[in-house]
Amino acid sequence: MTVRLSPVRRVGAVGAAGAAALLVAGLGAPAHAAAYADPTLALSATHLSGAVGAYGDPAVTVDVAQAGVPAGFLRLRVVSSSNPAVADVGDVRQERTRDGGRSLTVRPRAQGYADLVLEVTGRGGRTARATLAYAASARVAGSAATRYLTGSSDASAAVDVGGGYAVVADDESNVLRLYDRSRSGAPVKTWDLGPALGWKKEADIEAAARVGDTVYWTGSLGNNKDGKYKAERNTVFTTRVTGSGAATELVFGSAYKGLREDLVAWDRANGDRYGFAAGTAAGEAPKQIDGFNVEGLEFAPGSTTTAYLGFRAPLAPAVPGGKALVVPVVNLDRVVGAGEKAVFGEPVEMDLGGLAVRDIRKNAKDQYLILAGSWAADDNSDPYALYQWDGKAGHAPVKRADLPTTDPGGWEAVVNVPDLRVPGARVQLITDSGAADLYGDGTEAKDLDHPEWKKSRSAWFTLGTTRGGHR
Numbered sequence: 001m002t003v004r005l006s007p008v009r010r011v012g013a014v015g016a017a018g019a020a021a022l023l024v025a026g027l028g029a030p031a032h033a034a035a036y037a038d039p040t041l042a043l044s045a046t047h048l049s050g051a052v053g054a055y056g057d058p059a060v061t062v063d064v065a066q067a068g069v070p071a072g073f074l075r076l077r078v079v080s081s082s083n084p085a086v087a088d089v090g091d092v093r094q095e096r097t098r099d100g101g102r103s104l105t106v107r108p109r110a111q112g113y114a115d116l117v118l119e120v121t122g123r124g125g126r127t128a129r130a131t132l133a134y135a136a137s138a139r140v141a142g143s144a145a146t147r148y149l150t151g152s153s154d155a156s157a158a159v160d161v162g163g164g165y166a167v168v169a170d171d172e173s174n175v176l177r178l179y180d181r182s183r184s185g186a187p188v189k190t191w192d193l194g195p196a197l198g199w200k201k202e203a204d205i206e207a208a209a210r211v212g213d214t215v216y217w218t219g220s221l222g223n224n225k226d227g228k229y230k231a232e233r234n235t236v237f238t239t240r241v242t243g244s245g246a247a248t249e250l251v252f253g254s255a256y257k258g259l260r261e262d263l264v265a266w267d268r269a270n271g272d273r274y275g276f277a278a279g280t281a282a283g284e285a286p287k288q289i290d291g292f293n294v295e296g297l298e299f300a301p302g303s304t305t306t307a308y309l310g311f312r313a314p315l316a317p318a319v320p321g322g323k324a325l326v327v328p329v330v331n332l333d334r335v336v337g338a339g340e341k342a343v344f345g346e347p348v349e350m351d352l353g354g355l356a357v358r359d360i361r362k363n364a365k366d367q368y369l370i371l372a373g374s375w376a377a378d379d380n381s382d383p384y385a386l387y388q389w390d391g392k393a394g395h396a397p398v399k400r401a402d403l404p405t406t407d408p409g410g411w412e413a414v415v416n417v418p419d420l421r422v423p424g425a426r427v428q429l430i431t432d433s434g435a436a437d438l439y440g441d442g443t444e445a446k447d448l449d450h451p452e453w454k455k456s457r458s459a460w461f462t463l464g465t466t467r468g469g470h471r
Contacts, residue, residue: 036124039066039074043118043130045186047452049150050106052139058150058185058452060132062094063101066122071100075121079129083114086136092116108136111440135453137438140407145460148184151177153445154434155456156295157208157359159215160416163245168413168456169205169217172434172446176239178248181415181428181458188246196252197237204233207297207359211304213241214253216336218309221260222279222286222293229282234260236336256335260292262342263309263327274314274325274347289375290318295412296360298368300328301391306345307332308391310357313375316349323349324356324372348393355385358410363417366391369400369427371414378435380405386427388420388466400463403429408436409457424462431457 044061051057064074078089087108094102106116116132140146149155154170161167161178165188168177174194177187197203203219210216219233238253260280267276278284279292286293296310308326315322328345329335335342355372362368368389374382384405387397400420403411409431418425433456434446448454 037067039122041120047133047450049135051137053143064120079119080117086112086114111138148455150455153454155430158413158415161248199232203235206295209297227283290314296357298360301366305333306330310360312356321354324352361414367420384411409433
């Protein structure tokens, strides 16, 4: 930079020295450098996760500023990485936002962690730095059809609310989260139902079903993993939906906290046919072949009052190869809305190849999909499959797909059901990844310190053709 001095006719000794000092200072820094304030950079989140080979990974927004300088004139770059084998400086992509900020995404090379140091340079050569803590999970099969829902790793139930959005529950909190189904990233909105329910501990939400603008949610109703009774888990409650898509809002409705006792009393009155009393006894873990654990909820064909409870445990009978159990609650609307005791219909036992119900969902045409999985596994160590059913007792379900189990996480939720008569129908499923070691350091996802690193995985699957059975 050239600094121009005004002509001076006479320069004394002191004046000449001052002019020389000014000239040297001008060559070493931009004019008026002292007048510029330090720039700032603010990250929308200081932690970010991604996956090797992923499409549409989550982004972090960086707002850059310097007093008196348009944001578009500031330079942002990544100056270092603590682990270039996972993500190097050249693996970070940035796009400008409308207000002059930057949107950053990372294309990782390998599973693991890396601290990425960001630097903004402003006028006067002034700089500021911040660190983005990044975590990358391993590549999964079908990356193009995979998205990651961050903020929680233990997705357990999902309800479609239109416009490409879904409300997702997890079994480690009482928070419901609204996600864009087509994108990876954080929830658009959240609702903490704990205060409305009167619970500080999780209700272990495992299933949901929608009728009109009402969504019914149920806890597992079983003991915790240590075999202890926890009242929070013995909860069925409703929320009312207004709006749709990104404009969805939820309002708490009502709750019933006695369905477990109703089920045990009903089973006892029928000769302990399914061993509910034994399965709920003190010391009994819920995820046993003869345990007690609800993970599916959906309404019967054409009904707004009768709902099916799908059991992860027990099997019927409680032996390897036993059938999956579904118990109808014929007055669920009155149970939750008015506190009436539950009335049960004739139970349905269905052959799912020795697997149990992990979710059940239907569409407006009363076509059902049953997500079948092991009564035991919380991960991908046992088979998972999708079965089509018409919702009628005595009609056998038909397998539509075997689900992949090569990647971390257990398949846990069906978002919605397409028209199952259409060839090539596709369905979106979500995993519970709470027990998964996502980043290769031996830490289960549910125990990670930062919500941005916790994530469940959603994926789209094309259903195979049906052979036999009832559609």
